[in-house]
Amino acid sequence: MNERAGGEAFEKATDDGGIGDEIHALASRLYPICRSITGDGVRETLAILAEHIALEHHEVATGTPLFDWTAPQEWIIRDAYIADASGRRIVDFRKHNLHVLNYSLPIRERMTLSTLREHIHTLPEQPDLIPYRTSYYVGNWGFCMSHNAFLAMEDMEYEVVIDAEHRDGSLTYGEYRHAGATDETFLLSAHICHPSLANDNCSGLALLALLARDLGRRATRCSYRFLFAPGTVGSLAWLSRNEALMPEIKHGLVVSCIGDGGGPTYKRSRQGKAFIDRAMAHILKHFGGNATLVDFSPYGYDERQFCSPGFDLPVGLLQRSAFGTFREYHTSADNLDFIRSEHLAASYRIITDVIDIVEGDWTPVSTNPKGEPQLGRRGLYSALGGDKAGAQAVMAMLWVLNLADGRHSLLAMAERSGLHFSDIAHAADLLRAHDLLRKAD
Amino acid sequence: MNERAGGEAFEKATDDGGIGDEIHALASRLYPICRSITGDGVRETLAILAEHIALEHHEVATGTPLFDWTAPQEWIIRDAYIADASGRRIVDFRKHNLHVLNYSLPIRERMTLSTLREHIHTLPEQPDLIPYRTSYYVGNWGFCMSHNAFLAMEDMEYEVVIDAEHRDGSLTYGEYRHAGATDETFLLSAHICHPSLANDNCSGLALLALLARDLGRRATRCSYRFLFAPGTVGSLAWLSRNEALMPEIKHGLVVSCIGDGGGPTYKRSRQGKAFIDRAMAHILKHFGGNATLVDFSPYGYDERQFCSPGFDLPVGLLQRSAFGTFREYHTSADNLDFIRSEHLAASYRIITDVIDIVEGDWTPVSTNPKGEPQLGRRGLYSALGGDKAGAQAVMAMLWVLNLADGRHSLLAMAERSGLHFSDIAHAADLLRAHDLLRKAD
Amino acid sequence: MNERAGGEAFEKATDDGGIGDEIHALASRLYPICRSITGDGVRETLAILAEHIALEHHEVATGTPLFDWTAPQEWIIRDAYIADASGRRIVDFRKHNLHVLNYSLPIRERMTLSTLREHIHTLPEQPDLIPYRTSYYVGNWGFCMSHNAFLAMEDMEYEVVIDAEHRDGSLTYGEYRHAGATDETFLLSAHICHPSLANDNCSGLALLALLARDLGRRATRCSYRFLFAPGTVGSLAWLSRNEALMPEIKHGLVVSCIGDGGGPTYKRSRQGKAFIDRAMAHILKHFGGNATLVDFSPYGYDERQFCSPGFDLPVGLLQRSAFGTFREYHTSADNLDFIRSEHLAASYRIITDVIDIVEGDWTPVSTNPKGEPQLGRRGLYSALGGDKAGAQAVMAMLWVLNLADGRHSLLAMAERSGLHFSDIAHAADLLRAHDLLRKAD
CATH class of the missing domain: 3.50.30.90 (Domain of unknown function DUF2172)
Structure with missing residues (x-):
């Protein structure tokens, strides 16, 4: 139903409760492990994640320079x-x-x-x-x-x-790569250095691992990198080993504290108006509730490193409750009762929605730009069924046709119309199927 | 009193009640006719309008291609x-x-x-x-x-x-052309296809016809086109026959539902910041009350066609109550009691005000840009009489002089100062008469 | 403590009460004098100011053309x-x-x-x-x-x-020049033409004279001009005699009504986003209380002349209560009881704060732009001491490092971070001392 011209839509977990439970179960396995910035706790965690995805395991020797830092000793x-x-x-x-x-x-x-x-x-x-x-x-x-x-x-x-x-030993991190049709790359990152704290960040590790698993089954336009690394030194290690990749990183999310019932909270990238910032703003606007957008600040998780001035990557931070704002934060109350399957499922959906936008955005050009095309004789009014849903579908078609001047991508159309990206994308597909649109060069 | 450097000010109907009554009387003659998108109802309506203006009568044969549409059959x-x-x-x-x-x-x-x-x-x-x-x-x-x-x-x-x-027969529409000193063209359009609905759109037809009559008596800078055409196919017919004219259309208004006591409501053109959008925003800001500005959307009247991406004309929609928002809309309650002379007169005034801005805008350059010119020795303080009106007139002169750098037109001055365009224009004329301003090249 | 890379910080009056009392005492000496736009009242006032600063005394002969004006006769x-x-x-x-x-x-x-x-x-x-x-x-x-x-x-x-x-005689004004290391010039101006009105403008005259005295003891980056001139004709006289200087005037403040407890009120320059406008907005945002920013309008004090279109200097107006808004304005109630030492001291501080920003702004470039530098091993966390102040100091360092891309000056960093310029400047100095920053070319 969501077949889109710009890329295959994300295969939704058929049962959101299902994916939430899966994430919670995986987080529960990670929870007891005593992680730190180095050492066997990280290795043990990566081994569990590797049961789900073909995870690359990286070891960076103690003392290796990481820009202004060095890889620390292991802690046993x-x-x-x-x-x-x-x-x-x-x-x-x-x-x-x-x-x-x-x-x-x-x-x-x-x-x-x-x-x-x-x-x-x-x-x-x-x-x-x-x-x-x-x-x-x-x-x-x-x-x-x-x-x-x-x-x-x-x-x-x-x-x-x-x-x-x-x-002396090494700093450990894991990476999962999913190759898409293009080098345009989406980075998803979760810190792996916190011990028994369920939301911060067993939730993020488990969610990204299962998302990587699901994404791995798809043919995508973009390529994806999933990074599971200790905070600060881990992301610095990855950055220092992948500098040549940086121009290809077009989108990114750091994911943490993703299983509680607050927020969602999206902290914009340093760029502020990157595609990921616009797409997340769109999704959170339609999410409603306590969804909150905050501007970038240089305090937080590894977006600090990705958004340092020498990289300035378009990487934002997605959380439910923002770190430091909930009473369970950095205490023993951040346990497995604090994170819930339903919230994990909703968070998973937010990220798949943003992937759908990244994958599915394209720029249509009307083949009949002078006046409106006659939708009726093509059956495009009745095709869309009755009442409210039908009226909204017609509005989506009218918006797409009106803005199909080659200067508006679907996301820009969704932003201007106030309609959801998925409705705009569906209308665009329908119109394209009727030869009323073509792709801009 | 409103003599302006940029063009002759619109001759206000000396008695607003008078013009309102005239419009209501003409709308009352149009009301009983059973119009449709084609047929004798339209012809009969045009014949009545033609009693007031030298209306061109156009017939477009059934089956004629109108971009993606064709001229429909007549309905008897x-x-x-x-x-x-x-x-x-x-x-x-x-x-x-x-x-x-x-x-x-x-x-x-x-x-x-x-x-x-x-x-x-x-x-x-x-x-x-x-x-x-x-x-x-x-x-x-x-x-x-x-x-x-x-x-x-x-x-x-x-x-x-x-x-x-x-x-088979033809699609009928009427057009009135008023040639000004330049080819800069202002389009005013009202749909003629609705049967006995007084506000929607006997009001618009009658108002534009009498405005065309009054405008026809004036020497204007711009040229004007008044279009009385059935919705969608009528405007498409006009567009298809006048494609060469399009680059000259610099301003436009679709006028409908112009006789009730709501609004006024101005829907911006697709361009959003066209001169007409700025001028209408200025007028509605000073109108006060329930005056409302809404952004363009591709649902409504013939602005849908004028603002289609292949034309993208600077054409907005002026209404009192917005279509679909009042209980009489598209019912038998939209009758001659629903529209009132006073509202028609106020609407007429809004449109003549916007014409005055279009006609009267110009860009002054101060002849004494260094420091303020000495207004007192030119009698420009006392010339303006006492108290509040006088103080406001002085403020208008000070604003005009301060912004007379060749980069601000009178409308831009009105926008920045918060003063009414007519006060700014009057001050500019006075200053120009004292050689304190010249026109920018 | 405020040693800054961009220029020596202003030597704060060690005791704010002290400077407020000094200004009040000087204003009290000026208060009884019957000033006008010309004549001995102005000369007597300048003579008192000259007790504190090496004031240049200017006489402009009656009848001298001053752009559109002429120097008026003296009034005895x-x-x-x-x-x-x-x-x-x-x-x-x-x-x-x-x-x-x-x-x-x-x-x-x-x-x-x-x-x-x-x-x-x-x-x-x-x-x-x-x-x-x-x-x-x-x-x-x-x-x-x-x-x-x-x-x-x-x-x-x-x-x-x-x-x-x-x-016939002459128009009189005084000027104090302080030469800095560069020709970048800051104009400070107070009108000298009002008789026994304490706030308007004995307060401004006294404050600027003592500020000039204090500034004269400093080595500054910018050059400063302090103008004490009768309204309108005085500033026009100064402008007409200093036209060649105009390109060097990069900042300016007209100062009046600076001793009451209202406001502070800053009226932006005509440019609206000049450096002085940004710096004053920053200071007033952190001042809190009734601090108010208003847009430029061409009515007021000598900013009317400085901001006339032929000059368009970046000169704003700083007041406490805005002229015309307080009941004592232009009455005998604007006496020495109406102005208070504490308010004069606060106003003095506002102006020295803006001078500190003008003097102290510079654009840093990170020497470690890839990832965050490791502050801990340089002792930069602990160096900053405990708790809230320490946390804020760390945030200031993180902001400076993150924005040290050569496109953000310290003021831009203060604006984006919401932190006070002085905290940002202090952090930048500390980071520069640790070779983590260099100056942009």
């Missing part, structure tokens, strides 16, 4: 706990991997609470939740715990153990 | 009725020409209500009104009646007669 | 009064110089109230206040007084004396 974490005098573990990494400061230095010492407390992170205003904290580039050790549990700690000597290690 | 309607068993006419074309589906096929049959009802159109939500329905391009027969009268019809056999005929 | 006023039969002065110029119509013709006559009243100006709606009235270019004589005092005048014969004289 085996165990971490604070035990009281009786040997009971007050804080136990085996119960929740947020308990250890991510990328923490090792320690094995007995110390009083007054010494230890300098290394304990809590959330006094959310006293039941464990915070997520990292210390990637400043050597430090520490624990994260609920404020209530912290308050219950007695003033005694504790056994403090972080059985961790930093050593 | 002699009588139409539904009579009950007693011979009493339940529905009678002679009482209201809306009772017959316009351009209906003939029929002469006895049939039961259950067969007949498929061919009866009513308005259940406005049960006292007869709807206006047409079937120009799909062969069909039918009647229109009030829903209450329909409900009162008993289940019996009826005599159903439409004494009509389609035959 | 010695005394003026209305005395009753007993010789008691009902109105006495020695008590308030607003009592005489400014630039009045002389008179010495006895006359009845009915004759005299034609020459008396009052404010019936503000019956306690003396209005300020002038008659520069139409010969007239008159008195101004409170409406209540006027109502108390009995119907008797009065002795009416204005001991004044018009004679």
Whole structure:
């Protein structure tokens, strides 16, 4: 039904509930793993994603220059706990991997609470939740715990153990490439460095992996790159290894926090009016509800790197609730209950809709530009059935014919008319089938 | 008083009530005639208009190609009725020409209500009104009646007669040309195909005919074309016969539904920022009240044809209430009580105001661009009399002098200053008379 | 702390209260003087200003052509009064110089109230206040007084004396020039022709004189011209004598009514988007409160002349309350109680802020444009200290780095980021000190 002149329409998951459940199930498998910017947690995650797609696995040796950065050492974490005098573990990494400061230095010492407390992170205003904290580039050790549990700690000597290690190895990332008919490339990227945080970003990893799987079954006009990489250094590694590709990156989305019920929130690329920005604005306008567009700012996820001035790629950020704005953000409350199949399915649909626009946009030229063509004698009024849907379909045809001057693509027509791109595209296909349109050169 | 450097100001009807009454009286003569897209109703209408202006009468033979269309057959309607068993006419074309589906096929049959009802159109939500329905391009027969009268019809056999005929002949339209000093041409167009509907469009026909009469007495800078043609095919016929003229069409208005108390509503041309769009925006801004500007859309009256991509003429649509938005629209309630002299006079004034802008716009250059000229020693402060009017007149002079850099026409000055074009134009004339301005080359 | 790559930051008055008090004290010395468009009042005022700055004193002979105007005669006023039969002065110029119509013709006559009243100006709606009235270019004589005092005048014969004289002499203005490293010139102008009106414009004269004093102690990138001249003819005289300078005038502010608690109000230059317009918009946006931007109009102070089409200089008007909008305007209530040190200090700060932007704007280019530079290893996170201020400082660095593509000056970065120019400039200096930025060519 959505057969379009500009490219095959995305094969919708026949059952949106189905794809949502699939994404949630995959996110659930990723959730328990203790990831960091390097190390086996990332490798284990990529191995699970690779069950669905032919994922390329990349290792970048520690110390490799990544523009102004270098690939960091690997972090091995085996165990971490604070035990009281009786040997009971007050804080136990085996119960929740947020308990250890991510990328923490090792320690094995007995110390009083007054010494230890300098290394304990809590959330006094959310006293039941464990915070997520990292210390990637400043050597430090520490624990994260609920404020209530912290308050219950007695003033005694504790056994403090972080059985961790930093050593030379490599930075790991995964990439999935789907070759289309052209080199025009769409980049989709999710960070893989966060440990047990479901929305941020097991949701993004799982959604993109299954989208890559589904997209891989299609013949597309554009080529696609799916990147699963640790934040900052991972995208910098990918950028540094793919500089020659950059002129072909015409569209991009960073995807994170994609499974909660907020938003959707689209942060524009630095360019601000790139095709991806226009297409996402169109989709979110028709999405309604709390859909929100925000301008680019240089704070966030890996769009910071893609949109740095030396690249300035047309890459935006798609989220449901924006990072930092929801109470579960970077806490133990960002768990598998926080993300829901229905939201994941809706997010999946937003991205397939934008792919449909990227794939399906084309610029028609009317073969009868002087006056309106007579739709009636071609059966184009009645063909479209009755009432409201029919009237809207006629409006879509009239808009397409009126703007078919070779200077308006379908997306421009959708923007000007206020109609949905899919209605415009359907009308254009119908008119083209009746030889009322041709493609602009 | 409105003597302008850029062209003679429009001679206002000395008494607006007078012109409104004149338009209403002429619309009243046109109202009873049963018009259609072809046939004697159009000819009879043109004959009445021709009492006021030297109207060219055009006949376009049936079957003549009109771009993607062809000139349709003529429709002759002699009588139409539904009579009950007693011979009493339940529905009678002679009482209201809306009772017959316009351009209906003939029929002469006895049939039961259950067969007949498929061919009866009513308005259940406005049960006292007869709807206006047409079937120009799909062969069909039918009647229109009030829903209450329909409900009162008993289940019996009826005599159903439409004494009509389609035959080869011609499509008819009228044109009035007023030659100005230049070929810059202003098109004014009203559709002539609707039967007894007062606002839509006896109002437009009568207003444009009397405007053409008044304009014909003036020496103008622009040339004017007044078109009285059936919707769609009529404008297509005119376009197809006048293609060479198109580059000269610099301004245009389609005029319909111009006699009720709503709006005024101006729908921009497809170009969106044409001079006519700016001038109408200026006038409607100062009109106040419910004046409304809407963007072009490819649904409406003959602006659809004028603004098709192969022509893309700067033609907007001027209405009072917008079509489709008032309850009397396309019903028997669109009668001579619905249009009023005062509204017709105000609409007439809007159009003469826009003509005054088109005629009177020019681009001044200050002869004393460095600093302000000394208005006082030229008596230009006191010349303008006292208080508020005087202060506003001084402001108009200061704006004109400040913007007289050869890059601002009077309309641009009116737009930037927020002052009315007529005040700006008057100030410019005064300053020019004192040699403080010259015309830009 | 505000050391900037683009120019030395303005040395803030160490104590804002101090500069406000200084300005108020200087305005208080200027207040009693009876100024007019010519004459000794202007000279006396300039002499006081010259105590603070090396003021150039200019005399332009009566009759000298000033574009469309000529330098007027001098006005000498010695005394003026209305005395009753007993010789008691009902109105006495020695008590308030607003009592005489400014630039009045002389008179010495006895006359009845009915004759005299034609020459008396009052404010019936503000019956306690003396209005300020002038008659520069139409010969007239008159008195101004409170409406209540006027109502108390009995119907008797009065002795009416204005001991004044018009004679050839010269028009007087003062100019202070501060040479910077470049010819890029900033004009600051205040009218000097109003008599005892504190806000309009003793405030502007005093503020600009002390600003000139403070600026004179600095090494600046731009050159500065401070103009103290009578309205209209004074600025025209300056313009006519400095035509060759005009291409160098890149920024300008007319300053008046700068000591009350309203506004601030910035009226844009005729250009509308000049650098000064952007810089003032930035400052007023962050000023908050009642800060108001208004578009240029050709009515006001000497921006009328600077922005005439033959010059079109980028000169705006800075006021607190806009002229004509406050009840004290052009009355005896515009006295030394109406202007306050705190407001004068805030106004001074606004102007030094805009000078800081003009001086301190530059266009950085990132030396690491691909990806973000690693701020952490350079100590640029911790260097910035804690919490909110630190977070904002990091955001400022991220914005500067992201927009350091050679197409964004610091002001453009401040506009896009919503951050204050000073924060952006500070971040840019810090980044430049770490070799992360260089200046664009």
